[in-house]
Structures are given as structure tokens and as C-alpha cells.
Amino acid sequence: MHAKFGEGVGIEASDGSFGLTLKARMQLRGTVVETDNDSDASADIQIRRLRLTLEGFALRKRLTYKIQLAAASLDLDPVAPLIVRDAYANYALHRDVEVRFGQMKVPFGRQRVVSSGSLQMVDRSIVTSEFNLDRDVGVQALSNDLFGLGEHLGYSVGIFGGDGRGRVSGGYGLLYAARLEVRAFGGRRAVELDEPDFARAHTARLAFGVSAAFNQKTDRNRSTIGPVFATGTWASYAHLGFDSTFKFAGISLTNEFFLRKATEDANVERVEGKQVTDYARSGYGGFLQGGYLLTPELELVGRVGGIYPIGVPNVSSDPVKEVGGGLSYYFVRHALKLQADYFRLIETQGEGRHQVRLQVQFAP
Numbered sequence: 119m120h121a122k123f124g125e126g127v128g129i130e131a132s133d134g135s136f137g138l139t140l141k142a143r144m145q146l147r148g149t150v151v152e153t154d155n156d157s158d159a160s161a162d163i164q165i166r167r168l169r170l171t172l173e174g175f176a177l178r179k180r181l182t183y184k185i186q187l188a189a190a191s192l193d194l195d196p197v198a199p200l201i202v203r204d205a206y207a208n209y210a211l212h213r214d215v216e217v218r219f220g221q222m223k224v225p226f227g228r229q230r231v232v233s234s235g236s237l238q239m240v241d242r243s244i245v246t247s248e249f250n251l252d253r254d255v256g257v258q259a260l261s262n263d264l265f266g267l268g269e270h271l272g273y274s275v276g277i278f279g280g281d282g283r284g285r286v287s288g289g290y291g292l293l294y295a296a297r298l299e300v301r302a303f304g305g306r307r308a309v310e311l312d313e314p315d316f317a318r319a320h321t322a323r324l325a326f327g328v329s330a331a332f333n334q335k336t337d338r339n340r341s342t343i344g345p346v347f348a349t350g351t352w353a354s355y356a357h358l359g360f361d362s363t364f365k366f367a368g369i370s371l372t373n374e375f376f377l378r379k380a381t382e383d384a385n386v387e388r389v390e391g392k393q394v395t396d397y398a399r400s401g402y403g404g405f406l407q408g409g410y411l412l413t414p415e416l417e418l419v420g421r422v423g424g425i426y427p428i429g430v431p432n433v434s435s436d437p438v439k440e441v442g443g444g445l446s447y448y449f450v451r452h453a454l455k456l457q458a459d460y461f462r463l464i465e466t467q468g469e470g471r472h473q474v475r476l477q478v479q480f481a482p
Contacts (some may be wrong), residue, residue: 122453122480123404123450123453124172124452124482125141128140134221135178136174136177137175138173138174139172140171141172142170142481142482143169143171143480143481144168145168145479146164146166146169146477147164147165147240147475147476149161149163149169149475150475151472151473153469153471154469164226166192166241166477167188168189168193169186169193170189170349170444171186171187171204172276179298180209180211181208182207182210183206186204187203190203195283198282198284198285199344201361202284202285203253204220204222205220206220207219207220212310214263214264214265216260217257219256219299220255221260221283221314222251222253224253224276224295225274225275225295225296225297225329226297226329226331226359227246227249227250227329228311228398229246229374230242232263232292232312232313233477235262235311235452235479236311236313236452238314238370238407238417238456239419239444240350240444240458240475240477242344242373243405243421243440244425244438244440244463245374245404245405245424245440246374246405248280248376248401248425249357249359251281251295251333252342252343254278254281254469255278255279258274258276258280259274259276261291267300269301270301271298271300272295272301273296273297274294275293275296276294277295278336279367281336282338282342284328287336287473288351289337289381290335290348291333291334291335291336292334293332293334293341293342294331294332294333294334295357296329296330297327297328298327298328299430300325300327301324302324302325303321303322303324306408312452313409314409315365315367315369315411316414316451318367318414319365319367320366320412321366322364322365322366323394324362324364325362326361327360328360329355329359329361330358333354333357334357335432336353337353337415339397340358340399341353343379345382347385348394349385349387349395349396350387350391352382352385353396355380355398355400356377356379356380357378359376361373361375362388368412369394369410369450372407373406373407375402376413378399380400380429383429384396385395385402398429399460401425401426401428403423403424403425404423404424405422405423405440406421408421413459414448416445416446416448417446418443418444419442419444419446419459420442420443420444421432422441422442423439424439425438437471439463439464442461442473443459444458445458452481454479456478457476457477457478458477459474459475460472460474466470
């Protein structure tokens with residue numbers, strides 16, 4: 119049996135045939151929003167995330183598993199509000215091929231694959247929120263050390279349901295996704311999925327990633343996430359992503375670019391006797407984020423990003439441009455940290471808002 123703050127509590131069979139680690143994480147967040155027209159100002163305090171994770175191995179170290187449950191209301195998909203986020207097993211067949219099956223994150227983009235508990239700002243970019251593919255049910259093959267090059271090359275390729283977490287739309291079509299990552303000056307551990315540069319090593323570390331996906335016949339306006347179309351399952355989306363990350367002596371720089379294009383811009387059907395038109399949500403966008411650890415505990419961070427529609431403009435009130443900065447204080451790295459940020463957010467129709475957030479994360 120073992121236990122350590124920030125790493126949870128675990129047990130392991132004496133013969134090495136089974137292991138289980140239990141972890142918990144909570145994020146308490148306060149948010150204040152002031153709008154240009156003074157119409158939708160708000161202030162609230164909420165449990166943003168509350169997670170329970172069970173992970174370990176079974177029969178042999180090659181067979182691992184992860185189950186993650188969510189209890190906060192903001193952590194649930196409004197379309198399918200189920201508490202299960204991750205539920206998968208992973209078998210390492212070979213250095214070049216691991217097989218993972220179940221419900222998991224789709225291998226698309228970088229910031230979305232980084233845990234929400236390992237971010238250097240209060241939350242992810244609005245660009246990531248718009249274009250990510252989140253979690254889905256399926257199977258993927260992957261390796262973090264393809265061809266045994268010292269973890270300089272990694273890949274993931276998978277087939278998923280295309281309906282999002284815990285959903286089955288009933289329509290025909292699947293989601294196909296692939297990602298390739300090249301790590302120029304070091305292996306996977308040098309540019310790990312952790313946004314701050316806690317290592318503060320005086321050695322440059324650089325990684326590039328390319329992601330692609332195709333979701334055939336989905337009923338959601340953002341592919342695997344977002345509202346469900348009134349006219350059913352009809353939209354097919356092609357996705358493309360590029361990302362890079364650089365770390366050196368406490369400095370971290372991350373940028374991502376996304377493109378999402380539907381094969382058809384709109385669909386017209388008669389629903390309950392009325393003619394209804396649904397529009398695809400095609401667009402592109404990107405963000406640049408940088409941070410510097412002033413001390414091993416204190417980090418200064420900034421981010422700028424934008425979302426741009428293709429075809430029919432998105433006329434929702436969702437923000438499409440962001441510029442802001444923040445401070446993070448890591449008492450025990452991500453296990454106990456306090457984060458604050460400010461963002462100027464611009465909406466589609468040109469109006470804007472000021473957003474201030476303060477968040478504490480406790481992950482014993």
C-alpha cells in the first residue's frame with residue numbers, strides 16, 4: 119500500500135498481478151463578468167470540476183486501465199449528462215503498438231489532451247473549447263516511442279463512434295482520427311503533457327504535432343460536441359490541427375491552429391410539420407499562450423486567440439476573440455495551486471466583456 123499527497127492512495131498485490139490507485143481532484147472557481155452594455159453582468163462561485171479517478175494495471179504491467187468519474191454539474195455534457203468521462207483499458211503489445219479501447223479522449227490537438235488539472239491558466243482557450251473533439255467511445259493504436267528513437271516520435275490513430283461521451287445517435291457514420299508528434303530536442307518526458315515548465319532545465323525542448331479527423335454523419339453542430347441538430351444526423355466534418363510547444367529554463371510557449379469544415383453548409387427538413395434549417399458550424403482559429411516561472415512556485419502567463427467562421431457566420435453570443443493574462447501559484451505543483459486570470463472577450467457581433475476568474479485546485 120502506498121500514499122503520497124498529489125499522487126493518491128494505491129494498493130498492489132504482493133505477486134505483482136494487480137494494482138489500483140485512487141485519486142481525487144476539485145476545482146473551486148469564482149468568476150466575475152462585466153459586459154460593455156451592462157446587461158449581462160454576473161458573479162458566481164462554483165465547483166468547476168470534481169473528479170474521482172481509478173487507475174492501475176491488471177494481470178501484468180502491460181495491461182493498464184483508467185476510470186474517471188465527474189460529479190460537478192459543469193463537468194457533464196448537457197446532451198448526455200453522464201458522470202463517466204474515461205473508461206478504458208490499454209495493452210502494450212509492442213514498443214511501436216499499444217491498443218486502447220473504451221471511452222477516452224480523441225487524439226486531436228494538444229491542449230485538450232492535457233489534463234484540465236495540469237493547465238497553467240484557470241481554463242483552456244476558447245479556441246480549444248470550440249474546435250476540440252473531446253471524448254468518445256472507440257479503439258485506438260498508439261506509441262510514444264515509434265521505431266525506438268528515444269521517444270522523439272509518437273503517434274495515435276483511432277476509430278470512434280462520433281457521437282461524443284456516452285451517446286449513440288443511431289445514424290450511420292464513424293469518427294476517424296489520427297495524430298503525429300515530433301519531439302525535436304528530447305523525448306516525451308521533456309515535453310510532457312503539463313503546461314508549465316517545472317523542470318526549468320537550460321536545455322531547449324521543442325515538439326510539433328499534426329492532427330486530422332473526419333466525422334461522418336453527425337447530429338451535433340460542433341462534430342462530437344455542442345447542440346443537437348433539429349433535422350437529425352446529416353453533417354460530415356473534416357478536422358485539421360497543428361500545434362507546437364517549446365520549453366526552456368522556466369519559459370513555456372504553446373500555439374495551436376484548428377480548421378473544421380463541413381461537407382455541406384446547411385440541411386433543410388420538415389420537422390413536426392414545419393420547415394427547419396440547420397447550419398453547419400465550419401471555421402478556423404488559433405491561439406498563442408506563453409508562461410514564465412518567476413520562481414519555482416510563481417508563474418506569469420498570457421494568451422491571445424481568435425475564432426473565425428467559414429460560410430454562414432456564427433451569430434451566437436459565444437466569445438470569438440480573447441486576450442488576457444494571469445498568475446499561478448503552485449504550493450505543491452498541480453496538487454495544490456491558486457490561479458487568477460483576466461480576459462477581454464469579444465463576441466461575434468462586436469460586443470465584449472471583461473472576465474476575472476480566481477480558482478483553487480486541491481488534488482490530494
